Amino acid sequence: MRVRVKVLSPVHIGNGERISRLEFFVEKGRLKVYKFDRIISTIERLANPQLRNNAYLWFKTSKNLSLEEFLRNFKINLEPNYELEINGSLNSSQVEEFIKILEGPYIPGSELKGSIRHLIACAWFMDKPDLVIEKVKQLLNSGRAKDQREQNNVEGELERSVFYPKGERDAQFDVLKVLSIPDSQPLPYQSLRVEVPKLIGSNRTLYPCEALKEGVEFEMEININKNAYRGLETQRKLPEIGKHFSDENAFWNFLVDCSRNFYSKLLDEEIKFFQNRHQDIAKHLEKLKNHLNTSGVLLRLGKHEGILSTTLLLIVKEKDKALFDEFFRATQNIAREQTNKTRRVNSQGLTFGWLLLERL
Template sequence: MKCNIKVLSPVHIGSGEKYTASEYVKSKAKTKKGTILNIIKRIDVSNYFLSLDGDRKDDFLRDLSNPNFNLKDFDKKIPNSYMKYRAINKSKKDIGPSQEITEAIKTLNELYIPGSSIKGAIKSAVLYHELDDEMILNISRDVIRNNGRVDNRNYTRWINDIFTSRKAPTPAQGDIMKFLQVSDSSSIKSPTIYDVATVMASFRRGHNEFYSRNKRSREPTLSYLECITRGNSLSFEINNNYDYEVFKRLGLDGKKYLIDFDNIKKSMFIFSKSLINHELEFAEDYNIDYLYKFYSKLEKQNSIEEPLLKIGAGSGFLSTTVGLKIKKYDENLFDKIRDGTRGKTYDYSFPKSRKITQVGGMPLGWVRLSFEEV
């Protein structure tokens, strides 16, 4: 099956690397419609350095030790031949020379969504759909300690009971998800940089606060992220590799429905519907209008044939674990888990914060999927 991805809000999946103004220069670019864009040109600093003569190399190394070093101040006319890629800069607040930009994962300097990220999000949705009262009871009895912490060994055993067969020699060999093959997505050329803040729940209606390290200035603490921006379209391939003889030998025949495409689509639809409803309640409780409007529109785009999915940074506790289903079935158990997870007590909804882009007020990571046979 081919799966098409429509990006509904910025998606960030990090490469593990960060960079500052010592590796890029700010510039402007004009679109075909004549719109002027703020861009940054990411420079191949190693090759650029090798092109310098001896004295300039010494100057470069000396200036580089300054945390506020700006590559454009050092050389205003770096040839485009040293440019690795361009990024559209949509950050509301100017990016200072020493402020780090978190790089998105790329292949050949183009952004993509790894198959492992897609598959992990699908597995969370399937798990959510599969959970019932008895399984929640088992979690309460076998997985959650008295202090609310998760017993990782018992949690792994519990997950294995759902996705693996005891008939197989090892859990890895008998994992039904192993037979779900998900490719990396296609790629796009240019990332978009957003400054992302953390909006905090507040009981003072209309006075929601952004997380700030500086309590005096109350300036929000920002993260600058390279993202696949809203409106982009990508695609990937997905295959469930069903083989009757192999499944029967491994004792997986009774679990093959878990990776059936109809079950996967329904699971994503149901999981996203519950998550959106939770976010709507959160936005309404704390009077966050822009979030309520976003999720009200998002709710209308979710369907079984074209389900929504949340991927990458900003997914958080509820969209990557079974927390939302536990909350639905057993609020006391949910309270116990959240107390153990957060390490301190507060009266707000859990989790009490959301990652939001400064431009557009968008949460991260929402995509819509559509399937077609190939």
């Protein structure tokens, strides 16, 4: 099944690395990136041995390492590996890098599959809120609600109740193994820009990051392995949601319903929170919600949360507000008046990570 992916807001998928001041400088509102190995290779090719030694010495002794100053001082004429426009005022010495291969940035299939998994789980628990409420109460009663390992264990149990047949713990029977999503083809560097995000709901500062720009479009494959499905069906190892994985049509319709049901609730909650605080963000969220009226799948991708985050806990909040508040206070490092989820936004008030999938 071929799908078109439309980027609705900046999307950052990191590779775990940051680009340092020794690999970039800013010129006329653009980030110019020079990979460090190319800089070293250029130094190695300097014909003058003394100039070559001075270049290495500069790296060792300079107190304020600046790539721009280095290239200028040693008269090195080197084209950047790539350059990106900057959205915002970049004052940081590091920039979070987008995941890439040699040919360019790409979207890992595992990242898209993980977001789909998260969406299905949240939508499923909307009809079974008592399961989440029970687990939240157990965590609180244990006195270890803040323990990340305990949270992970509970999240694992909740996920198994969605994707595994009842009573099963063997990962080979996870119904999402029926779903196959290859990586996207490499995208042009022009698909990226540097965002300087701020964090709503926290005073913590964020690093600038390379991100896909809103308006970018590309295609990916989402496939159902019918042999794997028949294997689970034959062994009677399908969970309750298994019927939706019988073929691509059934799965797509299921995904559309999950997106409408869950993100409608999530966006309503966020619009309500931001309406009187940040109207530009509220308007952006209203536009996102309009996509739920189409035949596409609204999806959030990139850095986000486990299923016990405040996204899923909106279900608890709706059923038992006091329990939601108690759990939120018990698991936050710093108490806040508002039990809202923090949000990364760019200079225009766009929250990060939103895509629309359209079936081709």
